[in-house]
Amino acid sequence: MTLQQLRYFVAIADSGLNITLAAERVHATQPGLSKQLKQLEDELGMLLFTRRGKSLESITDGGNQVLASARAMLAEAGNIRALAANLRQEAGGELRIATTHTQARFLLPSALAEVKRRYPDVVVRLTPAGDAEVLPLLVEGEADLAIVSTVGPPPSGGLAVPLYRWERVLIVPKGHALAASGQGPTLTQLAQHPLISYESSLRRGSSLRQVFMRAELEPRFALTARDADLITTYVRAGLGVGILAEMAFTAEDAQDLVALDIGTLLPSCTTWLVMARDRVQRDYALQLARALAPQLDVRDLRRALNGEPPERWPDPPHWRERAKASGPL
Amino acid sequence: MTLQQLRYFVAIADSGLNITLAAERVHATQPGLSKQLKQLEDELGMLLFTRRGKSLESITDGGNQVLASARAMLAEAGNIRALAANLRQEAGGELRIATTHTQARFLLPSALAEVKRRYPDVVVRLTPAGDAEVLPLLVEGEADLAIVSTVGPPPSGGLAVPLYRWERVLIVPKGHALAASGQGPTLTQLAQHPLISYESSLRRGSSLRQVFMRAELEPRFALTARDADLITTYVRAGLGVGILAEMAFTAEDAQDLVALDIGTLLPSCTTWLVMARDRVQRDYALQLARALAPQLDVRDLRRALNGEPPERWPDPPHWRERAKASGPL
DNA sequence: CGCGTTTACGTCGTTCGTAACGATA
DNA sequence: TATCGTTACGAACGACGTAAACGCG
Numbered sequence: 001m002t003l004q005q006l007r008y009f010v011a012i013a014d015s016g017l018n019i020t021l022a023a024e025r026v027h028a029t030q031p032g033l034s035k036q037l038k039q040l041e042d043e044l045g046m047l048l049f050t051r052r053g054k055s056l057e058s059i060t061d062g063g064n065q066v067l068a069s070a071r072a073m074l075a076e077a078g079n080i081r082a083l084a085a086n087l088r089q090e091a092g093g094e095l096r097i098a099t100t101h102t103q104a105r106f107l108l109p110s111a112l113a114e115v116k117r118r119y120p121d122v123v124v125r126l127t128p129a130g131d132a133e134v135l136p137l138l139v140e141g142e143a144d145l146a147i148v149s150t151v152g153p154p155p156s157g158g159l160a161v162p163l164y165r166w167e168r169v170l171i172v173p174k175g176h177a178l179a180a181s182g183q184g185p186t187l188t189q190l191a192q193h194p195l196i197s198y199e200s201s202l203r204r205g206s207s208l209r210q211v212f213m214r215a216e217l218e219p220r221f222a223l224t225a226r227d228a229d230l231i232t233t234y235v236r237a238g239l240g241v242g243i244l245a246e247m248a249f250t251a252e253d254a255q256d257l258v259a260l261d262i263g264t265l266l267p268s269c270t271t272w273l274v275m276a277r278d279r280v281q282r283d284y285a286l287q288l289a290r291a292l293a294p295q296l297d298v299r300d301l302r303r304a305l306n307g308e309p310p311e312r313w314p315d316p317p318h319w320r321e322r323a324k325a326s327g328p329l
Numbered sequence: 330m331t332l333q334q335l336r337y338f339v340a341i342a343d344s345g346l347n348i349t350l351a352a353e354r355v356h357a358t359q360p361g362l363s364k365q366l367k368q369l370e371d372e373l374g375m376l377l378f379t380r381r382g383k384s385l386e387s388i389t390d391g392g393n394q395v396l397a398s399a400r401a402m403l404a405e406a407g408n409i410r411a412l413a414a415n416l417r418q419e420a421g422g423e424l425r426i427a428t429t430h431t432q433a434r435f436l437l438p439s440a441l442a443e444v445k446r447r448y449p450d451v452v453v454r455l456t457p458a459g460d461a462e463v464l465p466l467l468v469e470g471e472a473d474l475a476i477v478s479t480v481g482p483p484p485s486g487g488l489a490v491p492l493y494r495w496e497r498v499l500i501v502p503k504g505h506a507l508a509a510s511g512q513g514p515t516l517t518q519l520a521q522h523p524l525i526s527y528e529s530s531l532r533r534g535s536s537l538r539q540v541f542m543r544a545e546l547e548p549r550f551a552l553t554a555r556d557a558d559l560i561t562t563y564v565r566a567g568l569g570v571g572i573l574a575e576m577a578f579t580a581e582d583a584q585d586l587v588a589l590d591i592g593t594l595l596p597s598c599t600t601w602l603v604m605a606r607d608r609v610q611r612d613y614a615l616q617l618a619r620a621l622a623p624q625l626d627v628r629d630l631r632r633a634l635n636g637e638p639p640e641r642w643p644d645p646p647h648w649r650e651r652a653k654a655s656g657p658l
Numbered sequence: 659c660g661c662g663t664t665t666a667c668g669t670c671g672t673t674c675g676t677a678a679c680g681a682t683a
Numbered sequence: 684t685a686t687c688g689t690t691a692c693g694a695a696c697g698a699c700g701t702a703a704a705c706g707c708g
């Protein structure tokens with residue numbers, strides 16, 4: 001049993017049992033993986049996959065257990081390498097961030113610029129994903145850090161650091177009926193208009209739906225999208241009124257659109273930086289965390305990166321106050 | 330980074346930084362380990378040990394962190410192998426049990442005989458150790474199972490299964506003053522005699538000492554030993570009165586010694602089977618657990634072996650009733 | 659001078675890539 | 684026939700053992 005064999009094994013498992021594809025991903029040849037897989041099975045004296053003819057059909061029960069252990073081992077190997085790279089103060093490296101489009105577009109740019117300034121050789125890989133897909137990416141080891149938003153308690157599945165809170169705003173064209181009063185509408189008024197919002201709003205448990213449900217109203221969604229640009233575009237096109245993260249309403253939007261405060265209608269959101277427990281992070285991950293959460297004590301952050309978060313984090317600042325806040329050095 | 334390199338590395342760390350000794354333990358040559366160590370350090374770009382001249386002086390800070398990860402990886406590798414061996418129904422294998430002399434002598438024989446009957450090819454390695462050294466052996470991976478006794482709550486450091494409860498008895502020669510009344514003495518009477526008991530009784534936190542301390546009495550220890558044979562021997566020799574686990578008082582002892590019930594004076598003990606969390610056990614470990622705890626449901630035991638113990642274990646039987654009890658198949 | 663480590667060197671095993679073959683849909 | 688896996692073969696590398704040299708107490 002070698003680490004290489006285990007690496008090939010999980011690559012095959014992660015490639016939908018397609019050895020050829022797995023071989024490409026690990027930068028090796030297909031016969032090489034085939035052979036190593038067979039050797040691993042021989043040594044363990046068990047089949048890791050069931051076969052139909054020559055093709056792999058499914059993972060065996062035992063194979064799944066081995067898979068879990070193999071993943072753990074490879075993760076530890078990664079820890080060792082990250083540890084060494086940190087100690088060696090290696091300039092290069094990769095920083096894989098899984099997050100939603102909104103955070104990638106409005107929160108991350110300045111923070112990533114800061115990281116890039118101190119660590120120019122780091123390759124940042126942004127993986128935009130739907131709200132529900134971000135955390136799995138982290139758990140499966142596809143990403144080093146995840147940035148997600150929740151209404152209420154921190155997300156599970158990792159170690160969460162609160163970054164900031166934010167509200168949703170209602171977007172309407174200038175001169176729209178709802179904008180006439182100058183202040184936000186009631187929920188009942190809102191329910192009479194077709195809505196344009198994020199895809200995740202369609203989910204049964206989404207906070208938007210829940211708010212309507214509690215008021216015994218049924219929201220009508222005209223259109224959902226993943227990013228704010230599309231939402232504002234369709235609001236402009238008159239397809240409906242938009243519900244947007246406040247961060248996503250730009251100065252340009254303000255030329256022909258109006259953002260109405262609906263803070264009382266919808267609960268506020270918290271955005272979290274999430275990392276997998278027991279995974280050693282590179283130094284530039286700390287740098288990113290500092291840039292994202294300047295209100296937090298660096299020592300707390302460093303401890304958190306090492307898997308020992310404080311009992312309670314201080315309440316994160318609101319998006320609007322965020323620029324002003326700055327933690328102790 | 331190879332598993333082999335990591336194995337060599339921990340072997341060196343576990344051999345007091347003596348490469349030659351480590352080489353013997355892993356059945357390899359010393360230059361081989363030297364070279365692999367160097368290669369590992371080269372690949373990681375860090376020193377794992379500090380050197381004085383050519384000799385290894387100490388582990389570096391980074392080395393210690395790598396060591397922890399390496400141990401975790403090797404443990405997982407062991408898990409995979411154990412899993413495969415179970416699946417393969419492999420007859421052979423090793424069962425390393427760390428325990429005290431008393432349990433090894435009076436509890437284990439019948440249970441081990443049962444295991445050996447079903448798994449004749451298993452090599453059982455009994456590691457007798459002092460009361461305080463048993464659990465560390467388990468945690469360090471030197472043993473698969475540990476059997477320890479506590480007064481009160483289960484031991485930490487692993488997953489504990491309660492086996493049985495037992496009392497300590499007072500051993501005196503026939504005709505001894507304390508035996509005259511036919512029943513046990515008071516604590517004050519006991520304090521007037523030199524005591525002979527287990528080594529662990531000397532420890533500051535031992536339950537024996539605590540009982541005396543609470544009564545503001547100071548016990549005098551004439552002699553301490555690790556095993557019951559020695560204790561009874563010296564009781565016979567008239568060096569003092571013995572305090573012994575009830576299991577250790579044999580029919581032979583009864584010919585010239587008397588065991589007095591002091592159940593009211595000393596709290597009763599519970600003996601636990603402890604295994605490391607997240608470590609896959611071989612099937613014969615389950616067999617041993619069944620033999621040791623016949624009062625428990627096999628399904629609970631199996632789940633416990635897989636790391637999912639029930640919320641609460643039923644109270645274990647007393648040693649005297651233990652032979653009669655038998656759980657559902 | 660003994661103990662323990664490193665260096666040097668040769669051999670053997672193993673891994674990996676290329677190429678050809680085979681099976682399956 | 685295209686796709687995907689296995690087998691065959693050869694080259695290169697790497698691990699390991701033996702033997703000798705080196706440093707240190």
